[in-house]
Amino acid sequence: MPSPLLLERPGRWSQGAAAVLLLLVALPAAPLLWSALSSLGELGSSDSGVFVGRAFAVALLNSAVVALLVAALSLLLGLPAGVCLALYNFPGRRVLFALLVFPLLVPSFLWAIGWSSLSAHVGPAISGVSGCVIAFTSPAVALSLLASYAATQALTASQVDSARIAGGERTVIAQACRHAAIPTLLAASLAGVLTLQDPGPGQILGLKTAASEILTSFSALFDFALAGRQCAALTLLVLVITVPLACFSAPRIAHQILARQTGKPRPHTHRGVASLAALGIGLMVLISVFLPLLGLTLPTLRAPEFLRAWQRALERALEEVARTGTDTLVYAAGAAVISVTLSLLLVLSVGRDPRLRIAVVAACFILFSLPSALSALGILQIAAEAPAWADPLLRSPIAVCGALGLRFFPVATLLSLRAWGSTSSSWTMAAAVHGVSAGKYVWKVILPVLLPSLVVSALLVSLLATADVGTVLLLHPPGRSSLPLAIFTVMANARESLVATLCLLYAAIAVGLLIAAETVLRRKAT
């Protein structure tokens, strides 16, 4: 009968289990990277233009510029917004918070379509680098805002009060910003890095980006080897940025991720600061959420017979939702189950070992920042070389679920690590003293305690997986597209009103799921 103390006394087994799980997640990328590196030798040239194509080198530069600008903007906007949302109370605070986070849960190309449509109907042209920066800023700000908010919430109520006594609201904000700066910088950098692998906005707003070049090499030029090399080059760039960042910040994040028993700062009502915060955040919501959403509705609103046009578009959109709904759900649920299960196993292996926890946080950061096409193309390569009997696994929805599950496994792991931090080691010791077996203890105590967090984790992963167009585009079996992919593929040829309605429907479904997650969190809190 294994003792529950196994969970509290990490040894070689836990290091081994953690290493195996992390390797499993990185495994699909390995064959692609290997073949890309071997082909470098075959090409016999150090010229990057020959290795990845000259157009890709330009696209990579474009992507890097966009990533840098997006990271800077999201840090500038997300840091103060997160601090103010965590520290001050004002009317509509929760709604504004939810609205600012919302862009993270829908595909970025939706915002690009919104901005593109808005500029086509009413405003100056939004395209190229500036257009991509604008489109990417909404989800990027959401990510840095979440980091800044969570870091500020990690301050204790007494720390905030002592800053207030020492120097008033200015000192409170300055101290909180200082405290939240590093996690927000990390989140902003991650947001920037994530733009490198997202082909959507670039394709819509007419900018050649590295991610769209990879898709073109694979889907239009049918040059798998070139796509692989381009993907490897992009991965190299990503690693150059993320490895030092992960090494620098993982110890701090691993510490901050632990739940604390201290009183959290309660939002303070200060008329001056709260009004200013409400105004600033309201403006951010207006620009980053409402304007692109208005852009999505304009094609229908401006149609000659608005109601009839709306009705037609809605009927057609609902047909599309019905056609793709099941597969979208299968991909989302499969990804959620895989990532949450793997993350739970990893967290149980890591236990409370601080060094393993830091290693896992660093690994999660690096894995999450890797291009999603890397794993997808890796699975395609494995499928191409595997015997026919492996097709039901490698050329089926299971492959899509697996790739998406592994892609978002780091997100589930970070949430599970935090949830595990809220459990007490003395529960395990009590179980050991009373002769409760490890299995029974996990089943009767640990799983029920972690359940709300696992549910939230699963919901979040399913939303993120649904929003990931690149992986599904590369791996989906014929005729088994997801809703966002359907939007992505029809947007060039379909009526503007249909694309807009599909986007709005998708946004509405995402809002529904967000409300469900919020309900679960509230239940957990009570």
Added chain:
Amino acid sequence: MTSDGFELKSVTKKYGETTALDGVSFTASRRESTAILGPSGCGKSTVLRLLAGLEVPTNGRILLDDKVVSETGRVVTPPHRRGVSLVFQDLALWPNLSILDNVVLGLSGLRLSKKEAETRARKTLTLCSIESLADRKPGGVSGGQEQRAALARALAPEPAFLLLDEPFSGLDLVTKKKLLEDIANLSSERKITTVLVTHDPQEARTLCGRAIVLRDGRLEELGSWSDLLESPRSDILRLFREHLGT
């Protein structure tokens, strides 16, 4: 000479570079309850966890009724086979389970049937005067009631040793006094030997006939209360004697 109860022989416990216990030897007999006293960080809780089998000694041996239960680098007898129960400082009640289910799950080591376990759990809850709270979760009851729930879970398996790790910290004086009396009565009724870790000599004297004083991981003095208070060597007992004198 044979001993009945726990015996620590030159036990050292290190956490990384930090030495929590340094070559400590003493006996905790079945015949008399023992208090382990000392300032914060002196290694009191470590002793209790070593006795329970929750920690592995870095060096030395621990014997129970002359049988080695832990030795350098390994636990020979697992915690649930030592006949001990432990009331933790933070009580360690499983928060998702009702108080009854906490006690029932605490009986897992005895391999009783579900019905037997529930009957015994209810009986123990009655003994601890919290039968009406059986279906409540630990978070939904008062601090004193939580202490009683933790005590019920510890008593239900009918242990030979009840190990108490500062279980009264955070309780008001009235609740603490009542609980101390109840534990003393239950221990003598059920012939349970108590080992109490505390930094409060008053608590220790109410519940235990002898005391051990630790300082910086070393044994400072040990003996019966009358001997210790006659010529105390440790600061804690000197101050306590002065306090009694006033």
